[in-house]
Amino acid sequence: xxxxxxQIFNGISLGSVLLLVAMGLxxxxxxxxxxxxxxxxxxxxxxxxxxxxxxxxxQYIPEQFFDWYFILAIPVAxxxxxGIGMLLEFxxxxxxxxxxxxxLLATFGAGLILQQLIRTIFGAPNVGVQSPSxxxxxxxxxxxxxxxxxxxxxxxxxxxxxxxxxxxxxxxxGRRVRAVMQNREMATCMGIxxxxxxxxxxxxxxxxxxxxxxxxxxxxxxxxxxxxNYIVDAFMVVVVGGVxxxxxxxxxxxxxxxxxxxxxxxxxxxxxxxxxxxxxxxxLQWRPSGLFSMKTRSLD
Amino acid sequence: MKKYKWGIALFSAAFILSAxxxxxxxxxxxxxxxxxxxxxxxxxxxxxxxxxxxEDSIPVGLLHSLSGTMAISETSVRDAVMLAIDEINxxxxxxxxxxxPIVEDGASDEPVFSxxxxxxxxxxxxxxxxxxxxxxxRQAVLPxxxxxxxxxxxxxxxxxxxxxxxxxYNGAAPNQQIVPAVEWxxxxxxxxxxxxxxxxxxxxxxxxxIQAQLDDLGGxxxxxxxxPMGHTDYNTIISHIRDTDPDVIFNTLNGDSNVAxxxxxxxxxxxxxxxxxxxxxxxxxxxxxxxxxxxxxHLASWNYYQTTDTPENETFVSNFKEAxxxxxxxxxxxxxxYFMVYLWAQAVEEAGSTETDAVxxxxxxxxxxxxxxxxxxxxxxxxxxxxxRIGEVQSDGQxxxxxxxxxxxxxxxxxxNYDWAEAIQ
Numbered sequence: 001x002x003x004x005x006x007q008i009f010n011g012i013s014l015g016s017v018l019l020l021v022a023m024g025l026x027x028x029x030x031x032x033x034x035x036x037x038x039x040x041x042x043x044x045x046x047x048x049x050x051x052x053x054x055x056x057x058x059q060y061i062p063e064q065f066f067d068w069y070f071i072l073a074i075p076v077a078x079x080x081x082x083g084i085g086m087l088l089e090f091x092x093x094x095x096x097x098x099x100x101x102x103x104l105l106a107t108f109g110a111g112l113i114l115q116q117l118i119r120t121i122f123g124a125p126n127v128g129v130q131s132p133s134x135x136x137x138x139x140x141x142x143x144x145x146x147x148x149x150x151x152x153x154x155x156x157x158x159x160x161x162x163x164x165x166x167x168x169x170x171x172x173x174g175r176r177v178r179a180v181m182q183n184r185e186m187a188t189c190m191g192i193x194x195x196x197x198x199x200x201x202x203x204x205x206x207x208x209x210x211x212x213x214x215x216x217x218x219x220x221x222x223x224x225x226x227x228x229n230y231i232v233d234a235f236m237v238v239v240v241g242g243v244x245x246x247x248x249x250x251x252x253x254x255x256x257x258x259x260x261x262x263x264x265x266x267x268x269x270x271x272x273x274x275x276x277x278x279x280x281x282x283x284l285q286w287r288p289s290g291l292f293s294m295k296t297r298s299l300d
Numbered sequence: 301m302k303k304y305k306w307g308i309a310l311f312s313a314a315f316i317l318s319a320x321x322x323x324x325x326x327x328x329x330x331x332x333x334x335x336x337x338x339x340x341x342x343x344x345x346x347x348x349x350x351x352x353x354x355e356d357s358i359p360v361g362l363l364h365s366l367s368g369t370m371a372i373s374e375t376s377v378r379d380a381v382m383l384a385i386d387e388i389n390x391x392x393x394x395x396x397x398x399x400x401p402i403v404e405d406g407a408s409d410e411p412v413f414s415x416x417x418x419x420x421x422x423x424x425x426x427x428x429x430x431x432x433x434x435x436x437x438r439q440a441v442l443p444x445x446x447x448x449x450x451x452x453x454x455x456x457x458x459x460x461x462x463x464x465x466x467x468x469y470n471g472a473a474p475n476q477q478i479v480p481a482v483e484w485x486x487x488x489x490x491x492x493x494x495x496x497x498x499x500x501x502x503x504x505x506x507x508x509x510i511q512a513q514l515d516d517l518g519g520x521x522x523x524x525x526x527x528p529m530g531h532t533d534y535n536t537i538i539s540h541i542r543d544t545d546p547d548v549i550f551n552t553l554n555g556d557s558n559v560a561x562x563x564x565x566x567x568x569x570x571x572x573x574x575x576x577x578x579x580x581x582x583x584x585x586x587x588x589x590x591x592x593x594x595x596x597x598h599l600a601s602w603n604y605y606q607t608t609d610t611p612e613n614e615t616f617v618s619n620f621k622e623a624x625x626x627x628x629x630x631x632x633x634x635x636x637x638y639f640m641v642y643l644w645a646q647a648v649e650e651a652g653s654t655e656t657d658a659v660x661x662x663x664x665x666x667x668x669x670x671x672x673x674x675x676x677x678x679x680x681x682x683x684x685x686x687x688x689r690i691g692e693v694q695s696d697g698q699x700x701x702x703x704x705x706x707x708x709x710x711x712x713x714x715x716x717n718y719d720w721a722e723a724i725q
Contacts, residue, residue, distance in 0.1 A: 003543060010535040017533070125372050126559065126589025131567075138569045145542075147567035150535075219567075220532040221559035221589060223372070229530050229556070264536040269527035270499045272536075 002143050007265050008258065013150040015257025016157045017219070019250060020212040021230045022237035023160060026249040027205030028085075030238050031181045032198070034093055035104040038111035039234055040227025042206050045084060046077040046213020047222045048118055051127050067132035070214075074156075077210035084114075085206020089199050097198070111227065119224045126223040135218060149218040156215060160208065161250065167204075168246070177201050181244070240280055242290030251291055256280075357398045358654055360385070360644075361420035363431030363441070368408025374433050376585060376628075377455055377637040378403070381430045383623055384641035394645045395652070402426060410440040417441045421448040427654035428453060428644050430637065435459065435501055442467065449656050453644055455637035457580065457602075459505035460713040461724075463681045465660065470640040470684050471633065472603050474509055475712040480688045481578055481601035482513050482550070484703055489576050490547020491519040496537065496561070497552035499526040506552050506580070508724050509715065516720035522546045527553070532560040538568045541575065551579040558582055562594045572597030578690075583631035584698065592697035602632040603686040604672035605699040613671035629697075630671075639670035643677060643684075674708060683711030 021043065028036040050073040057069040088110055096103040131149060138147040168174040179187040180197045188194050212230075220226065241252030256276060264272030284290075362381055364374040385399050393399055402424050404416040413432060420426045421444065428451040432438045435458050445452045445466040457471035485493075493514060497503025503526065511521055522544040525537055534557075541549065553561055558579070565577070578599040584606050587595055606617060606629055616638065620630050643666055648654050651662035664679025676685040685708035691699030715721035 003539060006539050006542075007536070010539065013535060014533050124375065125585065126556065128559075128589055128591035130591055130593060131563070136567065138567060140569075145568055147564070147569075149567045219560060219563055221556040223556065223589065226556070229532055261536050265539065268525055269531055269537070273528060 005142075006144055007261055009144065009146060009150075011258030011261035012254065013154060013257070014261055015254035016150075016154045017216070018233055018237050018257050019157050019253035020153065020160070020208075020215060022234040022241075022249055022253055023157075023164070024205045024208035024210075024212065025234045026238050026241070026246055027164075027208065028202055029235070030241075030243050030245070030249065031177070032097075032201060032205070033100065033243070034097070034202070035100050035107065036093075036205075037104055037108035037231065038088065038114065039107075039205075039209055040229075040231035041111035041114040042081050042085060042209035042227075043213040043216065043230055044118065044222075044224065044227040045114060046081050046210035047129075047217050047226065048122060048127075048213075049073060049077040049080050049210065050214045050217045051122075051129050051222055054129055067134060070132040070135070073214050074211055077214040078207040079210075081210025081213070082203040082207030085209075086199055086203040088206070089202040093202065094195075094198065115224045115227070122224075124224060126221050129217040129222060131218050153215050153218070156211070160211060161246075164208075164246070173200075236280060240283065240290055242292040245290070245292035248290055248292035355397075357400045358394055358648075359400045359402055359424050359426045361417075361424065361426040361429040361431065362401050362403045363406055363413065363416055363420065363429050364433065365408040365437075366403075366405040370406075370408040370433055370437075373585065373633070374406075376631075376634050377433065379624055380620070380630075380634045380637040381641055383620060384638045386623075387619070388641065388645050394648050395654075399645075406432065406437060410436050413437045414440040414444050417444040417450075417452075418448065421445070421450045427451070427648070428659075430455070430641060430644075432456075433633070438467070451644075451656055451659065453640040455640055456633045459502045460509075460715065461505065463683075463713055465682070466656070468640065468643070468663065468677065468682045468684075469711070469713070470636040470643070472686060472688070473683050473711040473713040474506065475715060475718070476603065476686050476688050476709050477580055477601050478506055478509055479513060479715070479718070480705060480709070481580070481690060482510055482519075483517070484690055485548045485550075485576070485578060486514070486517050486519050488703075491517075492522050492544075492546045492548070493519060494522055494541055494544060494546035494549045494575075495524040495552075496549055497526050498531075498554045498557060499528050500554075502554070503552035505724075507550075509721065510550060512720045512724060513718075527557060529555060529557070531557050534561045534564045535568075537561070538564060538570070541565075541570065542568075546575060549575055549577040551577050552581065553579070554581045556589075558586060559590045562590050562598075566594040583633065584629040585631050585634075587693060587697045588629065592693060592695055595693040595697075596695050598693050599690055599702070600693070600699065601688070601690050602699075603689060604630075604632045604635040604670075605689065605691050605701065606630045607691075607698050607700065608672055608689065610669075610671060610673055612669050616671040632672075635671050639668055639672075639675060642668050642670075643675070647677075676708060678711050681711060681713055683713055685710055 025039045028034050053069045053073040053076060057066055092106050092110055093103060096106055135149045135152055138145040168178060176192050176197055180192060180194050184194055237253045237256060238249055241248030260272055260276045263275040362378055364378045365371050366375055385401050389398050404420060406413040406416060417429060420429055430453045432441055432454055433456050438454055441452055442464055446464060450466060452467045453470060454467055455470050457477050460474040495507045495510060497507060507524055514521055523540055576599060578601060580601055582600050617630055621628055646666050647659045647663035651658040663677045667674060667676045673687045678685060687708050688705040689701050690703040691701050694700050
């Protein structure tokens, strides 16, 4: 019984990782329809920002404040990666809206440039980040071991999601974003500057990739090519959830996380991956547009 | 239209910038000329004329992945080979001639490896190739060196079950790494083993060997798990570890997955006091990426550590750091790559020529005082006698040796001297 409970927790925790990774993409690909292959590399940049923060703290800040580096790294990663995203949007993607295949190639190229940039600055080998002491170890309840780092990630995902929902559905700016994404021409007719909205939205999607990169340092490796580990998962979640639907992304991530964990528990890791992909293919036959599909009156 | 041009201009500027920066980095490594040349070589064959090969020099090939996923590990090995070549040249070279390295990039891609190998042998007529890392890339080069009767010096531990007359294997065979480690763990730690590996040929063969050996010793494999390359979520595996409660985890994971596995194991509150993890693919270089604090107390089995206490190693480590920077670390494959150049050079001196058959004949029984201790080429299978060492990770990311075999162990790639290994092919 306790092992089933443990697996449910593991499933949710894998789901939260998937959701963190996919949240940025749900905006850039889901809302804006840019096939953003650089998403994985933006995550990678977020991880390196965290590493950089750690190096700065080790060198310049008294030791007793060391643990704070991680808390500070989250907003810093968001801002820096959002900045890079904005630059990317301004120089490349802006010219490619409505041309998905071109944007696929261009963002892929941009991703390679980011990888090479990091390799040049930090070198090809992986770097190590030390988890802050308050996230090491695990919480023991009823014979279950719940790692603090996983609990923290689940919490962070909830905070990020909450923030995003409030922004999109409760603010004036968010309403503009939704208007532009649903019907660009109509929105511009209403006097909304679609340029400004595009730029901000893309930056926000990139910023969430940065946050994902930052938290992934708690569980995984940090190297110039880690983006490749996550990009497929991210697209999988967004497609299963339904392009353009944030609720779908949430349910998709949790569903894939839980199913994957149980398949893996019953068989093994390689087989688990095979089964989950088989399930997704079958699911997309049944619902080609994902769990939730958005109906709009615009002609795609 | 104007905007497009602007974007393109910005992009090309970025490209040029990154290209310049790469060039600078290469120059910093201390072998500026050779490193700077290699990019051009891999782009077009004509540029090879830069490498002057005349009667007073002997060309050798360096074939490693300098790009792609394996570049992380293989560039250091390339550096070690370059260091050895430089040292030998400073001492007057081989047969009074200078060794000229010709560097090729295998690009972490097997077809590229075999194509570059035939280019080195046919076009550059190299005396020997130093290179490859993964078993897949070695096996891609194998038919090429056999066809052209060339020589390949291979620096990495591997799964055994191979012995080509055209390859010298300088890494550990299973009986110089895995078998003694299992025996030591069985005697000193416990008898229930959890086998965890990446899903490809080396871990699967290694675990077959371990299973057979444990059956013979009277130990038990409680579970065998494989994860795809690049796997990053080990929570389910950790649940299995809790369920089966093994004494030992024998870890044959390769690459990035180690970072995820060790981090999540530590987060789950499982330390080296609860269960000992012994790894065969985690060396000093990898520890820097994983973080010493989560590895502390866990074990590894190799033939060499940066802390190995020999006078040769002291010189080797200080020369390596001097050439490539204080923050660099050495490790088992790096050391093997270094001493194998010396072994080749001695065999050539002995043979009086660089001709493959003569060198192979002369190589049998050649000895050298390597940083890990004395090594000797075994004429029967072209592997190397090496000392086996088990080390424990310390908080500074270095190993402290807890056991060694006392003397170099005879290589036995087909495990012929072990009755229990009969069924393994």
